[in-house]
Amino acid sequence: xxxxxxxxxxxxxxxxxxxxxxxxxxxxxxxxxxxxxxxxxxxxxxxxxxxxxxxxxxxxxxxxxxxxxxxxxxxxxxxxxxxxxxxxxxxxxxxxxxxxxxxxxxxxxxxxxxxxxxxxxxxxxxxxxxxxxxxxxxxxxxxxxxxxxxxxxxxxxxxxxxxxxxxxxxxxxxxxxxxxxxxxxxxxxxxxxxxxxxxxxxxxxxxxxxxxxxxxxxxxxxxxxxxxxxxxxxxxxxxxxxxxxxxxxxxxxxxxxxxxxxxxxxxxxxxxxxxxxxxxxxxxxxxxxxxxxxxxxxxxxxxxxxxxxxxxxxxxxxxxxxxxxxxxxxxxxxxxxxxxxxxxxxxxxxxxxxxxxxxxxxxxxxxxxxxxxxxxxxxxxxxxxxxxxxxxxxxxxxxxxxx
Numbered sequence: 001x002x003x004x005x006x007x008x009x010x011x012x013x014x015x016x017x018x019x020x021x022x023x024x025x026x027x028x029x030x031x032x033x034x035x036x037x038x039x040x041x042x043x044x045x046x047x048x049x050x051x052x053x054x055x056x057x058x059x060x061x062x063x064x065x066x067x068x069x070x071x072x073x074x075x076x077x078x079x080x081x082x083x084x085x086x087x088x089x090x091x092x093x094x095x096x097x098x099x100x101x102x103x104x105x106x107x108x109x110x111x112x113x114x115x116x117x118x119x120x121x122x123x124x125x126x127x128x129x130x131x132x133x134x135x136x137x138x139x140x141x142x143x144x145x146x147x148x149x150x151x152x153x154x155x156x157x158x159x160x161x162x163x164x165x166x167x168x169x170x171x172x173x174x175x176x177x178x179x180x181x182x183x184x185x186x187x188x189x190x191x192x193x194x195x196x197x198x199x200x201x202x203x204x205x206x207x208x209x210x211x212x213x214x215x216x217x218x219x220x221x222x223x224x225x226x227x228x229x230x231x232x233x234x235x236x237x238x239x240x241x242x243x244x245x246x247x248x249x250x251x252x253x254x255x256x257x258x259x260x261x262x263x264x265x266x267x268x269x270x271x272x273x274x275x276x277x278x279x280x281x282x283x284x285x286x287x288x289x290x291x292x293x294x295x296x297x298x299x300x301x302x303x304x305x306x307x308x309x310x311x312x313x314x315x316x317x318x319x320x321x322x323x324x325x326x327x328x329x330x331x332x333x334x335x336x337x338x339x340x341x342x343x344x345x346x347x348x349x350x351x352x353x354x355x356x357x358x359x360x361x362x363x364x365x366x367x368x369x370x371x372x373x374x375x376x377x378x379x380x381x382x383x384x385x386x387x388x389x390x391x392x393x394x395x396x397x398x399x400x401x402x403x
Contacts, residue, residue, distance in 0.1 A: 006220045008109075008118040008154035013235040015150055015219040017247075019228035024240040039139040041068045043121065046078045046137055050085060050103045050122060054094050072355040080189035081137045084198045088124040088133050088185075100125040100163075107158025112212055113220040120155040125163060130180040132159060132205075138188040142237070143381055145186070146201035150216070152184040153203070157212045160205065179205045194381050242292040 005021065006014060014021050044065050051057040063070055085101075093099040102123050109116035124133040134155045138144045146152060160182075164175045185200040193199065222228055230247035242248060268276065301312050321327045331339050345353075347368045354363065 004117045005115040006113060006223060008116075008151050008158075010238075011150035011154055011216070013239060014223050015216070016233060016235045017229070017231040017239075018219060018222040018225065019230040019247075020236075020239050020241060020245075021223045022226070022228060023230065023245060027240055027244065029240065035140060037066070037068065038074075041065045041070065042074055042078055042139040043137060045070055045074065046081050046121070047104050049078065049082050053082065053086070054089075054091055054101055054103075072352060076355070077139070077189040078137075080197055081135075081187045084185065084187045085122050085124070085135055088135070098126075098128070100127070102159070105159065105162065107155070107162050109154060109158055109161075109212075111161060112157070112217045116154075116220060118154065118158065120159060123155070123159045125159075125179070130178065131183065132156060132163075132179045132181075133183040133185060134159065135185045135187060138186055139190065140188075141191055143191065143193070144188060145381075146184040146199050149184055149186070149201075152186070153208060153211060154216070156182045156184065156203075156208055157216075160208075176205045176209060181205065182208055192382065192384065237288050242288065244296065 045062055048057075048059040048062055052059040089099040089101055094101045102120070102125075104119055104121065105123065106119050107117060109118075120134060121137050122135040124135070125131075134152050136152055136155070160175065160179050164178055181202055181204055183200050183202050185198065187198050189197045191197065230245060232245070232248045236242055236245070236248060239245070297307050297310070298312070301307055301310070328339065347364075350364065355361075
């Protein structure tokens, strides 16, 4: 598969860090993770089901896609995406041309900058209201928001331009008169978000094109600059150059007010609430960086490179019986039935079995509960209810050291 140099899917990264493309090109393309593969399978399932429902195209065997078994859980999550698309149009509207639906539509933004193209999950165009809706399935757990989402805005620019060029009659009109408003919709069925699994944001087409010409295009041009700046942040998570990024290391230790030679991290008690927020926001990115550094070092050590102070060792798994039958014959006379473990399946496993048996969702809700085992910190967008501080710690809000 050919990927665009300035791809829409990574626009949030190269716009924030224009030097990331040049740096990443010095390293081999990292292998695809199992999570990315799972997302690919979910997207392909969504494509097949949408085309079958709206266009009557046979979906074929969807029980296994790309060698991965599609279970009831994935099917249920992808159905949320199908329902979201169906909420913006109908089979009759698509068949009569009242609305235009595009599924996995390829687009080009080379009219803005070379090597900019991509594929949008789904979009719906209403010629009567002149509204375009861009829908994007996010199968992962990482929070994605539609507001000023660079990836979806690129999709919108590509979709509008393709609508305009596909019909020669449109060329008698200004391109911005073809679409007045754009709705950007993120469907994230596996994430518990305070605003729900389907979230949208609207932008006037004139503002979208202003952004494309005055923000996106200059950023894409800057990535070709030999000395393009490197900037660390949340956008670093899936960067191929994360392990070797000098800016990532510099910022990580600057934030901790330390260095590699004498790592002395500040005590949380000496930090302001603003500092605490910054560290927690950056912790995930730095953790990803540290993991990436370790994986990079391991690969180098496999190639024979010596890393001072470290060595390669065999990982140890759980102890296993050489022969279970032999173990049973030897232990049963001594221990008896206690050598066997018998317990009720977990709630999650039972729910999966009931789905396969076509039992209605929620039929066992009265049989289980979800215990609260403590508190933890989460982002404001998390869908769980906020825990209020108890009376005896309310005074902390007024404490001088937290101001």
